[in-house]
Each structure stands twice: as structure tokens, then as C-alpha cells.
Amino acid sequence: MQFSLEVMYQIGVNNLFAINIFFIGQMILLGLFYNSLLELKSQKLFVKSSVICALLFLGVQFTLDSSQFLKFNLTEITLTSLLVVVFALFHFYNMLTETKRFYYVTIGIVFYLLASTVLFLIGNLSSELDNDVKYLTWMLNAFLAIVFQFFILYEWKVSFSNKIND
Numbered sequence: 001m002q003f004s005l006e007v008m009y010q011i012g013v014n015n016l017f018a019i020n021i022f023f024i025g026q027m028i029l030l031g032l033f034y035n036s037l038l039e040l041k042s043q044k045l046f047v048k049s050s051v052i053c054a055l056l057f058l059g060v061q062f063t064l065d066s067s068q069f070l071k072f073n074l075t076e077i078t079l080t081s082l083l084v085v086v087f088a089l090f091h092f093y094n095m096l097t098e099t100k101r102f103y104y105v106t107i108g109i110v111f112y113l114l115a116s117t118v119l120f121l122i123g124n125l126s127s128e129l130d131n132d133v134k135y136l137t138w139m140l141n142a143f144l145a146i147v148f149q150f151f152i153l154y155e156w157k158v159s160f161s162n163k164i165n166d
Contacts, residue, residue: 027080108151
């Protein structure tokens with residue numbers, strides 16, 4: 001994703017549509033991930049229906065104002081990210097009484113998506129600020145993404161690396 005965005009930027013193509021596709025795809029894929037982990041039918045129904053409702057909402061938004069697809073769409077970022085956080089919180093709740101499957105990944109998802117959503121909101125609202133301040137916001141987001149990757153790596157080490165060696 002990062003490579004394709006960089007290539008589009010270098011050749012002068014507006015790459016914001018790819019960000020919108022990324023956030024929608026992230027919501028769908030992580031919705032499917034958490035739907036597979038959840039066992040309560042009511043939670044599964046909530047995940048499926050909220051993803052469908054979010055897609056319908058965004059489809060209507062893009063239909064009414066197609067320029068939103070080519071912009072930094074804070075409504076989309078907030079909606080898709082917070083839905084995934086809710087799905088992850090369902091999983092945390094279930095882990096209170098069940099085995100801790102994908103515990104560290106879920107911690108990373110909640111931490112990263114909440115923090116990055118706040119940074120996106122601040123970054124968009126602070127467009128009038130100095131470029132150094134905006135750069136700091138993006139660097140902090142990049143750092144958070146790396147921390148998130150370490151959560152995934154640790155989850156792999158704890159959950160799967162021993163199975164490979166056995």
C-alpha cells in the first residue's frame with residue numbers, strides 16, 4: 001500500500017482515493033476476521049449488519065458527492081476505524097471468559113486505530129498549522145504503525161512460532 005501510494009505521489013496522481021479504498025477494505029477484512037472469532041450470534045449479526053450499513057452509508061455519501069472519494073474523508077476514516085475498534089472490544093469482552101486468541105493483535109488494533117483516528121482528525125483540523133507540526137503528526141502515525149506491527153510480530157511469536165518448531 002505504501003509503495004503504491006508513493007509511486008502515485010511521485011508521478012503526480014492524486015492518491016487519496018487509494019486511502020479511501022484502504023480504509024473500506026480494512027473495515028471489511030477486519031470485520032470478517034472478528035466475525036470469525038466471535039461466537040455469539042448477536043455479535044456476529046452486529047458485525048455483519050454494521051459493515052453493511054457502513055458500506056451503504058459510504059455508498060450514499062460517495063453517490064451524493066463523488067468528490068468525497070477523491071478527498072481525505074474524515075467521516076469514512078472515523079466510521080470504519082471506530083467500527084473495527086467496537087468489533088475488537090467485543091472480542092476483548094469474550095476473552096474474559098474464553099481463551100485469549102489473537103490477544104496481542106487485538107490490543108494493537110485498538111491502540112493503533114484509536115490513536116491514528118485521533119491523529120487524522122487533528123491533522124485535518126490543523127491544516128493551517130506549520131508544516132513541521134503536520135510532519136510531526138504523520139511521523140507519530142508512522143511510529144504507531146510500527147508499534148502495531150510489533151504487536152502482530154509478538155502475537156505470531158507467542159501463538160505460532162513454537163508450532164513451526166515442533
